[in-house]
Amino acid sequence: MKSIQVLFVTSLLLLSSFIYAQPGNSGPKIKVSGNIVEKISKQPLEYATITFFQPGQTKPIAGGITDSKGSFSIDVPAGTYDISFEFISFQSSKMTGKVLNSDTNLGSIGLSEDAQMLSEVTVRAERTSVEIKLDKKVYNVGQDLMVKGGTVSDVLDNIPSVTVDPDGTIALRGNENVRILIDGKPSNAINITEALKIIPADAIDKVEVVTNPSARYDSEGGGGLLNIILKKGKNMGLNGTLIGTVGDPENYGLSGNVNFKQKEVNFFATIGYNYRNNPGNTQVDTRYLNADNSTRNYIDERRENERLNKGYNANYGFDWFLTDKTTWTNALNLRRNSNQNPETVDYYNYDANQNFTGQTQRFNDQTGGEQNVEYTSTLVHNFKKEGHKLTLNASFALNQDHDDSAINYGDQLTTNKEIQNRNVIMADYVLPIGKDSQFEAGFKGEYNSLDTDFRVDTLAVGTGYNPDLRYTNHLIYKEKINAIYTQFGSKVGKFSYLLGLRWEDSNIDINQLQNQDFNNKHYNNFFPSAFLTYQIAEESTVSLNYSRRISRPRGRFINPFSNYSSNINLFKGNPDLDPSFTDAFDLGYLKRWKKLTLSTSAYINRTTDSFQFIRRESGEFVTNEDGSQTPVILSTPVNLGLEYRFGFEFTLNYSPYKWWKINSNFNFFRVETKGDYSYTDSDGIVITENLDNTAYTWSTRLSSKVTLPYKIDWQTNFNYNGPQKTAQGKNLGVPSMNLGFSKDILKDKATVALNVQDVFNSRKRITDTYLPGVLDSHSEMQWRVRQVTFSLTYRFNRQKNDRENRPQRENGGGDDDFQG
Template sequence: MKKITFALFLTLLLSVFTSFAQERPAATKVKVTGNVTEKISKQPLEYATITLTNTKNPKSIAGGITNNKGEFDVDVTPGTYDIKVEFISFKATEIKSKNITENTNLGTVGLDEDATQLQAVEVRAEATTVQIKLDKKVYSVGQDLLVKGGTVSDVLDNIPSVTVDADGTIALRGNDNVRILIDGRPSNAINISEALRQIPADAIDKVEVVTNPSARYDSEGGGGLLNIILKKGKNQGINGTIILSAGDPKNYGVSGNVNYKTEQFNLYTTTGYSNRQNNGNSRTDSQYFLDGVTSKYTNERRENERSSEGYNSNVGLDWYLDKSTTWSNSINVRRNSGGNPETVITDNFNAQNIFQYTNYRFNDQFSESKSAEFNTNFVKNFTKEGHKLTIDGSFSSNRDNDNSEITDLSITNTANVQTQQRNIVQTDYVLPLGKASQFEAGYKGDFNKLFTDYKVDNLNAMTGLFENDYRYTNVLDYREQINALYSQFGTKINKFSILLGLRWEDSKITINQLTAADFSTKKYNNFFPSAFFTYEVSDKSSVSLNYSRRISRPRGRFINPFSSLSSAINIFKGNPNLDPSLTDAFDLGFLKRWSKLTLSTSAYINKTTDSFQFVRSPSGEFVDGTPVIYSSPVNLGKETRFGFEFTLNYNPFKWWKLNSNFNFFRNKTEGEYSYTVTEQGLPVTVNESLNNTANSWFTRLSSKISLPYKIDWQTNFTYNGPQNTAQGKNKGNGAVNLGFSKDLLKDKATIALNVQDLFNSRKRITETYLESLNSYSEMQWRTRQATLSFTYRFNQKKGEKQQQKKRGDDNGGSDEFPG
């Protein structure tokens, strides 16, 4: 593996040096610059093409494409040129016989939409599913056949660099300290993993993957951030889409997005209903030791039938107060209810592995969640392009109610009621300085209250009454206040860009365990510097070096001592004494575009202090002679993560698109963990070294082929390599997803079929080695699922380009600079 890593890194360096050697412009050339926009909306057009043909030598042709700000920069030898600016579905603009003898700025070139082309354009020529940029990857959900009828978790699981574990844990480049944003704001969900499984994929427009965010973003998330952007209709007039889906196991739903846009306002809504069932299972085989000698064996088997019925609606209004001012308001409402009947069968064996008896346990769980969120956004664009002020507010309320009745030798009732209120206010100010510099500053206040009431009651067989079990009962009041200020300055000198930023966050965390009468307050403030350096080797290749400091604050079940009791012998226990971890993130990247291929590579190092990891330890309690094992997060110590990844977009033919991603990382942890056990009636402290070095990797390959008769075929293969952990190892695992679609009714409709986990192979497989326990476990959250969907579009063609809102989706400002 070391040789493979070295070869990949050497390939990166050779690519960079080759580009420097082959693409250095001749000293006699001059620059032709400018920017391309939509004439009506004044919004920049990315990937517009610029062609310059020498009038005296037609074979002498130069050209380039615009960046995401619509800017272009072309090197030509002095002479007279015919210049042509083109973009799909827009009328081309030509400048005849332009005499260019020195550096020339053509200014702004505005393109008009070509209504004839829009009606006659081949609708199957869709936008690239994944757009690779130097600082992020943008994933267009609408083009993906594999998520039709699925959820946001299914969407994330198909994105380069992102993995979703069997239990819903989301990781970016192998790091699960990831910040999840929705429309640039933190999600208001209490359990983010579960919430993402409730939001239908059809409500999502695109997802932005930012591996090393700048000072403008929250410092939260040592592994980076994912920004989930919801659909908001943007086309003129009234138009929209309706989607029907059904699948097996039970999975059916309906959703629609409609918008009505005029010169004065844009009214839009996305509303959906879903009813789904996810069948899952798990197994844990354990060998227990007492004083170094085997004492017994257990084989635990679980079967789940999770059901979920949900409704979500997002209604918004963009009000164009004048040509430079927009006020947007939206309301998002979600409601979900479901059950999770779980059967647990545990076979018990003696020290000689001879069967003794079987325990049966049935957990009938019911859950209900409600959330409401109001968002408001004010944007003022000043006279100078890029000069703007934005003010945002987000106010949300969320309530989760989980109840279960556990039946084994007795009856146990659990109730978990969680309520959360989150208020966010933010303002951002962007000021261009000259033609090549930009200043940005802002404030953000994030105020969060989470109240959790978890109760366990056991039936007393003698009295017939339920009695509270104080061991697992807890009331937790968690409050978080974070005030942040940031400033950053960017400039561009020729082909060299610099972005320097500094963010300051003041945090006040209060944790009040009402049941245990334990109150604690944590106050700390931190500076989070960031620095981004980019060199444009040419108009098609760039090199970058980035640094940022990040923080990961423990929340929710990480700090709640008890929030579930699904197993009598394997219990998750939160740790209210967890401290936040701090990460220094370094990233070296290279981006290269060819006519049919886009390559993005990066080498990265993350150094984390007070990293929290999960450890397993005996609780000292026994159930029918079987030790009860706690699984808890602890501040382990230091963690150093080194990795290398590359992402490829390759279109060998018009009818075939390939996307691939490979990530290798090496994770080194240093730390110790102590716990107390009872031996021969006396307490004994066990000190366990958790020093560990682990290598792992994962890869993803997606292929999309356009077949005759307007049939599309998409295949996705994912493999997660094995990885050693501090107390065992995770085994490798692979899965395949498959999808087909066909256009109908003169391309106004599409029918699609997809199969998730085609070979039913997606499982989390772990091995754990402790002084008192060895165990092997498999967990499959969802078995193979097939979904059939029907999409109908009215007043809107498939793949039709939509107008961008005047405010970007990046929650204010931009990492790009004028020039």
């Protein structure tokens, strides 16, 4: 490791000397050394930066970074300098007018963590993988052994406060109304859940979890935001990483990222190929009921999936440093995937006395593919005053997705074609006022169109294939959202506040061409936010936050049909869904000790027109071989009414020893829903169900990372999602555990890793459903069986825990990581 550090620092110094050499600094070289530590704990800060300037100038003369002990030694020409000491998420420190005529040791420089206004308190242990802030958590993906060779879904499933259930549904603190962003912008994927199962984890730098966003961010997502930051190197010179993976079930991939930075331009690229086989299974045991709740018959459904995916992913771009204050970034992202999912569904039929009456089989040979292209352009201009900044951003994306299925070797054919265009334009302005105040304003326009053409054709004797109009649908969804926001924050002593207001105009067309049903929904809303923070002491802070949020139904929520893999259990979207609105309150407390960090919060959410999934009789029947009929059960989302959600969570980061790090998260919440749902059954009778429900549930996560002898890292993750009562049954508790091991080799230039996802093969969605007079069922769904993955990572001209690719924050500014 030391040899790499020496090589890296030496290269940096040579480049700095070549690029920043200026007249008047060609005198004899002297050595300037010192040590940078965290001010309170005295822990050394590795990869802190030291930069030398001529007094009154902004262009660096020389610079370097600290080693693993926080030490630095830099050769500079003799002279007078302003010296800057910086480390991400810490307040910078400066020495001005320092006269250096001979070798000088600057001693120990202590940096304090940045307890800025706007709830931007960052607490981190040395080289930790989780940074805890009052309003969000930042998860650094590169240091987690659990995700080597995995996907973004695997990444999210290892993040505090976030859960990913077996079918890929993402929830934040138990709430599934989550907004997913990539590099601060909405994902251009048509099906974000499926896209996150495809994008390799190696392409991800970090993930930000924002539980209660301010007016600066999108108002979308009643449960909060997840922002996925892609890798983009910023080290001087040529550097990069190459990663190869192989696993069982059959799984392999090769990816690499490279970066080349000079004085005026920084080129970056990430390219990867992955072949993944994700076999899964589902079982549904159903007792069908008569009107008096007596047993009519039984059907046991067994489903086996293969889910084979081959994917290419590439991201190319450059940063052009137009001036010392202006940077223009351009990037092109390309993604292409093909998939196969041969699915066998067996139905075992029994009479009312559970006597076996016959077996039927349904084979669904599904193939598909996706092509995606996205171009983004970002211009950032920093004005003369520190923190005064203007950011302009635009992105243009086209996504095409298609799936074809042949059911029972051609008895039925399904075709699903989707084309999506998404264009986003953003402008953000930040103006510091005085020492401790700041004004922000911005605009965002998001314009999205989605064309979905789903068709089911049935083979008929003598007439060929005829469309089945019950399941055939052509949906065109167009969305135009324009937003402006403003907010002001200030700090008075130990008290900070941030008050904001966002206004959004939504114009949405939902057109069903099949039945000539055209609908427009046009509404505009104000979204206020308020954040209050009080710093009790240097190590503890308390905050009270409020924001108003919206969840707009999209994708499968509104698409009437998009899948026909089962003919007795159907999912149907609801085009008539209205958006839901959430008022979110959060009381947070942050306390830090030398080896322990505690972050805890209590939260209350009130949601109107909340989305709820219900199961009901569709009014249709499937005729079995023995002549009996099985009712087709329909799952669909509805606007139920009111939802009250109250909970508390805490996250602990504890490092009892240098060789042992523990991270844990616990979330408990109560959900109360109120509302009725009416539908017409197969006999033409209007059925009204009261779906009032109160449920308590909890989840916990424990991660332990231990450094074993011979510098072998061992990481263990344990997760448990507790049982939860629903209006129509209950979800059972599910435990799971992951293991990971890694070892640095080749003088720390490479790392080998082995991880096991779902060690006990227990990660399933287990649900009991009871519909009086219809059915009583038990289902278990396992999206992916246990997986073992081996990976090899090789780095050239890059440190193992490279932090320079994380953007520096502006002093006195707001959160610059992503803006909405």
